[in-house]
Amino acid sequence: MSGNNKKRSPLVAEKRYPAGSAAKKKKAAPKKPAKTRRTRRAATRRSKPKGFIGYLLLPFRWLFSLIWAFTWRIGMVVALIVAGFSFYFASTLPPVDELIDGRARGSVTMTDRSGEVFAWRGDQFGGMVTAETVSEHLHDAVIATEDKRFYRHFGISPRGIASAVRINLREGRGPLSGHGGSTITQQTAKLLCLGVPYDPDDWEDEAAYEADCRRTTLWRKAREAVFAIGMEIAYTKEEILTLYLNRSYLGAGSRGFEAAAQRYFGISAAEVNVAQSAMLAGLLTAPSANAPTRSLERAQNRAAVVIGLMEEQGYLSEGEALEALVNPATLSEAARAQSGGFFADWVMDSGPEFFTRNTTEDVIIRTTLDQRIQSAAEEALITVFERDVREGSEAQAAIVVMSADGAVRAMVGGRNISATGAFNRATQALRQTGSAFKPFIYAAALDLGMSPYAMIDDRRTCWQRRGSPEWCPENYDREFKGPVTMVQALAESRNIPAILVSEEVGRGLVSEVASGFGVDREFAAGPALALGVTESTLLEMTGAFAGILNGGSQVEPYGLTDLRFMGDDTTLMDASSVGIGERVIREEAARQLTWMMTKVVEEGTGRRAQIDGWQIAGKSGTTQGSRDAWFIGFTGDYVTGVWMGYDDNRRLTGVTGGGLPAQIWRETMVRILEGQTPTPLPMMVPQQPLSTGLLQSQGGEVVDQQVLNLLDNILGGTD
Known part of the structure; x- marks a missing residue:
């Protein structure tokens, strides 16, 4: 306690520190001047819009600010979502090698008989x-x-x-x-x-x-x-x-x-x-x-x-x-x-489904196709239609060429030769065969021992109708020649003799022979069977004629030779066992029938199919009203069938089997046989007997009305 009672001055901050230090401190941290009313007023003026235009733009500035604030936030969210899903997809993707071949099914590559690729499927x-x-x-x-x-x-x-x-x-x-x-x-x-x-x-x-x-x-x-x-x-x-x-x-x-x-x-x-x-x-x-x-x-x-x-x-x-x-x-x-499209489609349809239409592997099929013969058939069809068929005609045609064992060498299923997946008239069109069916009638007769020189009475024959006037059919040429030989009846495609022979040997046997040769369809129950009302395909009919050429044995047309996986030489399927089957008629009967069919080309309805220097056997066929026209013939090496008609079954104008179909046949075979040495037909010329009986109708039979109506529609309309 001090001894004097003088009042001390209060202790202040300035006196705690040296004067210089306080000064420096004050200088280093000057006080921020407080906002005055004037400065606050100035700041307010700067934030307000200037003038009338500014007031007009103020809502837009506010909206833009709002949109921008919303957009960049949404954009950020979207970007994060996209990035997340992108990385997710990236994590699920397999190695590239596993994605190279994305096919669910395999393919089929077809080669011709020489190994050259001609078609692809799948x-x-x-x-x-x-x-x-x-x-x-x-x-x-x-x-x-x-x-x-x-x-x-x-x-x-x-x-x-x-x-x-x-x-x-x-x-x-x-x-x-x-x-x-x-x-x-x-x-x-x-x-x-x-x-x-x-x-x-x-x-x-x-x-x-x-x-x-x-x-x-x-x-x-x-x-x-x-x-x-x-x-x-x-x-x-x-x-x-x-x-x-x-x-x-x-x-x-x-x-x-x-x-x-x-x-x-x-x-x-x-x-x-x-x-x-x-x-x-x-x-x-x-x-x-x-x-x-x-x-x-x-x-x-x-x-x-x-x-x-x-x-x-x-x-x-x-x-x-x-x-x-x-x-x-x-x-x-x-x-x-672009050849062989119809043929390739047929192979795909007729081959094993798990190796063709529904294959999951890549398959190579070797076929019987001969591209030279295929080109010949295509060129022939085009030539005849351009030269002999009126422009704008919607008529169609089909061609099949095969060897005697049934190996199909060419196939044209319609006028559009480059088509694939189109309707194939050679394999899918069921048409009445007309007189092209008649060789099966005579095959049955020859197999029973009848002579090609057997006489048949080609005369006006009538059948009684129950409750109606009698019915008297006619031949194609509206004439009756009286007694004719079997070979003449076939060459001229006469209807009455064909019916009489069919009735003599039995319709059941005729049907059995036709079925044995490959025309395995529902046969007519009455005499109309002899006139070719049975439907068939061109492929079946051509195969049936191949059976006649090979000596009377059944033939199964085929186009697949062998099948293997691509890159593998192991054969998965061998067609060497396909082709010639069981015997249908005696070889002697087949050889005699072949000789009879040469007369069709030399003297009868098939004369337009003649080729100089070559032996040719064949048969024409025309159904009622010329709705179908056929010519099927063969040389010693090949059997070729031709069909012509309309898809909607309209009538052909002025066309018979011995006309345009025979011309197409000849144009095809001339190209196929060019430069080749003629091959003789395997035929047998029969010995003419000293005498023979006359096969004739007994007349006056009462025939079922339904059968007669069928005959009435067909008889006289086939050649």
Whole structure:
């Protein structure tokens, strides 16, 4: 306690520190001046809109700020969702090798008798190629045509999509119709069906599955974009392009560029030149319409556009582009021929289903087809129709050529010779056979021991109708010749003798012989059987005549020789046991019948089928009103059948079996036999007996009215 009582001054902060320190502190942290009323008023003025325009724009500025705040937040959420799903899809994608061949079914490749490929069925897959192993020209053509920014985008191209939408709207279509703006990655995603595998329980067939994969909706496009980004995460650009090159459909059943290169050019995708590469790349937009097998000119025009794109993008020099334009790609000889389509369809339909129509493997079938003979038949049909049939006629024709053992060498199922999957009139059309059926009647008679010189009374014969006037049928020429030999009756295709012989030997035996030779159909119950009212196909009838040529044994027409898996030499199916079957009539009877049938060509209704220097046996046939016209004949090597008629069963005008069908037969055989040494027919000239009885109708029989009505409709209308 101090001794003086003076009052001390209070202790203040300034006195705690040296004067200099306090000064420095005050200088280092000056006090922030408090806002005055004036400064607050100025800040308020700066935040307010200036003038009348400012007040008008104020709501829009507020709305824009709101939209921007909403958009970037939503965009961030969408981006996170897209990224999440993209990484999810990327994690589910298998190795590229497992996705190369996406076919649910296999393919069938057919070779002719010499081993040359002539037809393909199903989806062909020629084998895996990669972006590095295909021709450099093909690699560049695909990029230039489908996605020039392929190596610069991340799976989708906003610029390409916007451009496609603009073009579609300008051309009056919907935004998603027409140009798609899809990248190669997006197209590959669609080819993979966005990762959804084919399940037969979910889709009716593979076509329905693919149609569903190709559907274009906003939702699917969104999924496609996300899946494409996922592919870009999982695979390299070259792997994505490899998938695209192997999965794309390129027309004519070709899946992938290797199959297409082999199908159209007969070479590998690694060997195609600029012009061929441009044609293959041009198929991507419309594979079926632009396929060179359908229209080579259209395919070449599209290829020219691709060549222009390649030059424009620097893949080709001006000189290289010009050379490719001057020398456009053309089809290989096998692809250009387009022969044997009906034959190939028949093999597919008649072969084992699990190796043909529903095969899950790639199969190679060796067939009996002879492409030289096939071309001869096609040329013959075209020649006769162009030369002898009126323009605009809708009449159709079919041709079958086979060897005596039933091996089919050629087949034409209609006038459109390049058709595939079309109605095959050689195998599917059931038509009445007319007088082409008569050889089976005489075969039965000869087998029983009757002589070709046996006399038959060709006279006016009448049948009594119950409750109606008697019915007296006529021959085709409206004449009756009295007693004629069996060989003359066949040569002139006389109806009355055919009925009398059929009734003499028995309709049951005639039906048995015809059935044994391969015409195994429902036979007429009355005398009309002799007039060919039984229906049959051209293939069956030609096979039946082959049975006569080979000496009277049954023949089963066949086209498949052997079958194996592609890349495997093990034969899975051998057709060596197919062909000649059980004996139907005695060989002597068959040889005599062959001789009788030579008289049809030499002296009778088949004279237009004659070929100088060759022995030919045959039989014509024309049904009531010329609705069907047939000529089936054979040399020592080949049996050829021809049918002509309308699909709707209209009448042919002025056509009989001995007319246009015989001409088509001759045109075919002249081409087949050109340059060959004539082969004699295996026939037997019978000894003429000293005397023979006369086969004649007893007359006055009472016949069932229904049978007579059938006879009335047919008799006199066959040759």
